[in-house]
Amino acid sequence: MSQLDAVIRQSRRVKRGEYLFRAGDPFRALFAVRTGFFKNCVSSHDGREQVTGFHMSGDLMGLDGISSNTHGCDAQALEDSDVCELPFARLELLGRDIPSLQRHFFRLMSREIVRDQGVMLLLGNMKAEERLAAFLLNLSQRLSARGFAANDFVLRMSREEIGSFLGLKLETVSRTLSKFQANGWISVDHKHIRLLQPEHLKQLVSGCAGGFADDHSAHA
Amino acid sequence: MSQLDAVIRQSRRVKRGEYLFRAGDPFRALFAVRTGFFKNCVSSHDGREQVTGFHMSGDLMGLDGISSNTHGCDAQALEDSDVCELPFARLELLGRDIPSLQRHFFRLMSREIVRDQGVMLLLGNMKAEERLAAFLLNLSQRLSARGFAANDFVLRMSREEIGSFLGLKLETVSRTLSKFQANGWISVDHKHIRLLQPEHLKQLVSGCAGGFADDHSAHA
DNA sequence: CGGACACTTGATACGACTCAAAGGGAGTGG
């Protein structure tokens, strides 16, 4: 375990707006968010962007880079952040000596696959209101799992980034938030969101797989 | 390597329509398709289904089950098939002794994550025509990688299953295929598809990330 | 304090869904 500590101790600071890595960069390490907030993005040749996920403390980023030794997406900080750099070669070696680490690692990658399947379900089957409700509830759950308030939080990302993640345009995100507020389900003050009647949101997504995915922190 | 053979030699036959495993089943093994064709499905509480992928010879299924020791999706045979059962506990043990196997394994899981990101891009950003073009080209590529004709093949899945995978309704799939045929780009005879002008299809998806994902065979 | 950027809201257009009906194959049972 002291070996593991040695690997983890490497820390790196990333300012808001900066990229931790970009698609195409050579892959050398995974990154665990220590503090802060990130988005991951894949982009098509003609410039269209798809946000593939948002990551907060404890989350692991870069798993998609293992397959090709090249990062497959961008990781951009949405606020000043702090990450642990985990050199992959060293993790691989350690995994052989520490079975529980290897097993933990497989679990993490599998969890990411499960999460992606949930997003596919969301993008393939749900309407705008359902997507946004699922998004808010997921965020709420992940924040509360980290000891923050579940029903009162500040969005780190723009409407456009939410839209990109949910397969919607920013105007639709804005309109839907307004509608939720008009219903009395949430209160919206710019990026400050309060969930006033989470049960109504849950009702919207009930049947749609309850929030599209659990958390997937590294628990490291 | 002979140890690996011992693991792999376990074979299992699955008839068309049968499930290899279902969401919720206890996870014990991964499955590599030897011959045949499968679909993977996640379903929401209210019965909506999302096809998360189609798998042919060499593809690995069940990676999503590792995280929770429970399969997260259904695997249903779309034609009489033959799979290798790979007990996961044994693979884990072998991975420690054979570094190249461990590495190969990480690569496979990562590749699945990359594939899912491609599907997310497709579901989040593309229009019906683009989705279907990407789907056909991807299928074509995977078939040709296995030594089959790239431009002349038989669909194993129904219009509804294609639609579920692409986030479209079956009528839209049917209409779009008809339109491609009217344009002279493909010929459609029920499930028999011929790509007459693949370059036009490529033009449709150009910019949208060229086919949403590469192959991900096990190469075992 | 100025300017750019992010957000909201409205009007309109378009794409995909829904509902509906008819045709064609594949598989089954006689």
Added chain:
DNA sequence: CCACTCCCTTTGAGTCGTATCAAGTGTCCG
């Protein structure tokens, strides 16, 4: 082997949801 049935597929017409276009407002940052 044939006839029947069921399901898959195609195609059409109309509707709904979301994108698009366009102002206008507010806010954050320099």
